[in-house]
Amino acid sequence: MEKEESSKIIRLAHGAGGVLQEELIKFITKDITLKNVNNGIGVEELDDGATIPLKDYDKEIVITADGHTVFPLFFPGGDLGKLSVCGTVNDILMMGAKPLALTSIIIIEEGFNFDTLQKIVHSLNSTATEACVAIIAGDTKVMPRGTLNEIIIATTGIGIKDKKIKIVDNGLKPGDNIIITGSIGDHGTALMANREGLNISTDLESDVSILIEIFNAIKKEIDENLIHAMKDPTRGGMAGALNDWASKSNVSIVIDEEKIPIKKQVSAICDMLGLDSFNIACEGRALMAVDSNQSEIILQKIKKTKLGRDAMIIGEVQKDNPGRVLLKTIVGGTRFIDMPLGEPIPRIC
Amino acid sequence: MDVPGIDILRRKDFTEKIINSINRLAKEINRPLKFMHVCGTHEHTISKFGLRTLLPKKIEILSGPGCPVCICPAADIDKAIEIGKRDNTILTTFGDMIRVPATNISLAELKAKGADVRIVYGPNDAIKIAKENPDKEVIFFAIGFETTAPLIGYEIQSNPPSNFSVICAHKLIPAALELLMSQSLLNIDGFISPGHVSVIIGLKPYEIFSQGYRIPNVIAGFEPNDVLLSILMLLKQVRDKRFDTLNEYSRVVKPEGNLMAQKIIADVFESVSSPWRGIGRVSEGGLAIKEKYQDFDADEKFNITIEKSQDIPPGCSCHLVMVGKLYPYECSLFRKKCTPLNPIGPCMVSMEGTCSIYYKYHKEEG
Numbered sequence A: 001m002e003k004e005e006s007s008k009i010i011r012l013a014h015g016a017g018g019v020l021q022e023e024l025i026k027f028i029t030k031d032i033t034l035k036n037v038n039n040g041i042g043v044e045e046l047d048d049g050a051t052i053p054l055k056d057y058d059k060e061i062v063i064t065a066d067g068h069t070v071f072p073l074f075f076p077g078g079d080l081g082k083l084s085v086c087g088t089v090n091d092i093l094m095m096g097a098k099p100l101a102l103t104s105i106i107i108i109e110e111g112f113n114f115d116t117l118q119k120i121v122h123s124l125n126s127t128a129t130e131a132c133v134a135i136i137a138g139d140t141k142v143m144p145r146g147t148l149n150e151i152i153i154a155t156t157g158i159g160i161k162d163k164k165i166k167i168v169d170n171g172l173k174p175g176d177n178i179i180i181t182g183s184i185g186d187h188g189t190a191l192m193a194n195r196e197g198l199n200i201s202t203d204l205e206s207d208v209s210i211l212i213e214i215f216n217a218i219k220k221e222i223d224e225n226l227i228h229a230m231k232d233p234t235r236g237g238m239a240g241a242l243n244d245w246a247s248k249s250n251v252s253i254v255i256d257e258e259k260i261p262i263k264k265q266v267s268a269i270c271d272m273l274g275l276d277s278f279n280i281a282c283e284g285r286a287l288m289a290v291d292s293n294q295s296e297i298i299l300q301k302i303k304k305t306k307l308g309r310d311a312m313i314i315g316e317v318q319k320d321n322p323g324r325v326l327l328k329t330i331v332g333g334t335r336f337i338d339m340p341l342g343e344p345i346p347r348i349c
Numbered sequence B: 001m002d003v004p005g006i007d008i009l010r011r012k013d014f015t016e017k018i019i020n021s022i023n024r025l026a027k028e029i030n031r032p033l034k035f036m037h038v039c040g041t042h043e044h045t046i047s048k049f050g051l052r053t054l055l056p057k058k059i060e061i062l063s064g065p066g067c068p069v070c071i072c073p074a075a076d077i078d079k080a081i082e083i084g085k086r087d088n089t090i091l092t093t094f095g096d097m098i099r100v101p102a103t104n105i106s107l108a109e110l111k112a113k114g115a116d117v118r119i120v121y122g123p124n125d126a127i128k129i130a131k132e133n134p135d136k137e138v139i140f141f142a143i144g145f146e147t148t149a150p151l152i153g154y155e156i157q158s159n160p161p162s163n164f165s166v167i168c169a170h171k172l173i174p175a176a177l178e179l180l181m182s183q184s185l186l187n188i189d190g191f192i193s194p195g196h197v198s199v200i201i202g203l204k205p206y207e208i209f210s211q212g213y214r215i216p217n218v219i220a221g222f223e224p225n226d227v228l229l230s231i232l233m234l235l236k237q238v239r240d241k242r243f244d245t246l247n248e249y250s251r252v253v254k255p256e257g258n259l260m261a262q263k264i265i266a267d268v269f270e271s272v273s274s275p276w277r278g279i280g281r282v283s284e285g286g287l288a289i290k291e292k293y294q295d296f297d298a299d300e301k302f303n304i305t306i307e308k309s310q311d312i313p314p315g316c317s318c319h320l321v322m323v324g325k326l327y328p329y330e331c332s333l334f335r336k337k338c339t340p341l342n343p344i345g346p347c348m349v350s351m352e353g354t355c356s357i358y359y360k361y362h363k364e365e366g
Helices: A002-007 A019-029 A080-093 A114-130 A186-193 A212-217 A219-223 A237-249 A264-273 A295-303 B006-010 B012-029 B040-048 B074-085 B095-099 B107-112 B123-132 B149-157 B173-182 B195-201 B204-212 B224-240 B259-268 B291-296 B298-302 B318-322 B354-361
Strands: A050-053 A059-068 A098-109 A134-143 A151-162 A177-180 A227-231 A252-256 A287-290 A312-318 A325-328 A334-337 B033-037 B059-063 B089-093 B116-119 B137-144 B164-170 B190-194 B217-220 B245-247 B269-276 B280-289
Touching (some): A080 A212, A098 A114, A114 A151, A177 A295, A334 B354, B033 B040, B040 B190, B089 B123, B123 B149, B137 B149, B149 B259, B164 B298, B259 B269
Parallel strands (some): A098 A134, B089 B116, B137 B164
Antiparallel strands (some): A050 A059, A098 A151, A325 A334
């Protein structure tokens, strides 16, 4: 009895991008009656976003929604404003769509400082402008002190794409190559290093950024459906995104550890805290599964962009062991990369 | 943040050289060999880098009782829970400890019911909490081997506030090693001994056992090539019929150990016969706080006795996994009823626990 009582509580780990979060989302979505429009991608697919196919047109609308909260509000490389635009716009881009507009809901705790709010709004605006995305509607709420921690921003992104472009989580094909557009784990590690109590001094910055330049560089390949899947590995990190693909596409993904771009600071801090860098969030990286005949060309195009210069082909999609992600380790051994379970906790010794 | 020369310990060309030598020696010896490590961090390295997939089939690496969280008896956790239930009490401990199932509930469940249970990075944080809450009793639930004991001993020596006390559940590695060596059933051909513990205790405590029980022993570091080198060093001893304690981790472990830490342990604690979860009572297997520091001994302060406790729940095979008699995937609960989200036995909880590591890293069962 005691066990059941406490397992009914929503825990922090339910929001950490792992197995528990999936459980929470399923708990909520099972009670929703109408789950899609015109047979487009709906809430059940748990993809980056949803689509609304427009009857009699060859286009469809792409919609994504994202709530943003971060501690501290200002961190090396970004802040809450930038994060709330990047997260949502990147989700639109990852569906192969052109982002058009955002709505933004800002919920603020009583006592919050106007100056701080202004800094966040400025950053939100300049990031949206960089991606030519308009902010067309919004809402604000103020909550009594203590009922919310400082500020939360929820954004909805709206984009448009050709119906024929299909970049979905279940689109991986055996033989595809996996590309990552830059080093992994920068965002989560930079934030952790800055949290109170750890006192880790480092020049590491979050990778938070809009992936629009990379998107534009490979627009031709996107239009030609040579990119079979695309995802920004946020919560749950690279391990979460790859496992999601492997199980939805019923394939295995074999990753070569030597090829994974990772900053020395990130490995060192993760090793020190006993965290797995593969599970740590990025906010400005994309993973792609691409046609192997075109992968070198696509890689070179990505590497020419500012954000993608460290891009690498890190692995390939295979038929055997469907649903699993395997790692060829730096010393040549083989192991399994598991779906992260929940909030990464530093270990004791 | 780089340690000079550390890169060679993860370099593939060096790995290949070691593996070639291992293959050559294994061929020469030409019989199945079982080596055991007794450290969760070693298992972590072995699994994370897939080292078993590089070794010849004849060499089996077993995982021994090296996870401090796993071997902490349920009775000690039950005791912490009883103390934590009291009013005006703050119970502090290391992160991994709070999810370990005890006889009825875990500390995490106690916390969910409203008790003040806090995760700290070390005893110094618990002292800080005690100073900030002078009207409350602050208890540090101390677990771990020789590696964590000096930290707690140091705090006890340094005049902590009177509302601070310690539940002392420290264990000692050499005693457990001796117990394992004396169990001839295991047929172990060599031990990979834990580098962290050895930093404190040095080489001497092992030498008696390796020679007495005629089992080779190598103290190893935690990088992949450290572990592989230690396996190579064991193989050489097997081939040459030597039974020494050798030090692969000499860049960190000094033969005499850390004398200051040893002094602290000797001043604050005494070794006692102590129960290990899944293994049973180990003579000289644990530490208790000496009488002169009894004001900080939660046992003396709260006088709680646990009548009946259950270390291994029905169906759980942690006691066999801990001594290398069973691989996690041979347990009928593994991956089915027992997962890191819903651990039945202690080895599935900690990141140092063998079952939890196998769950995370092992591509195939068997």
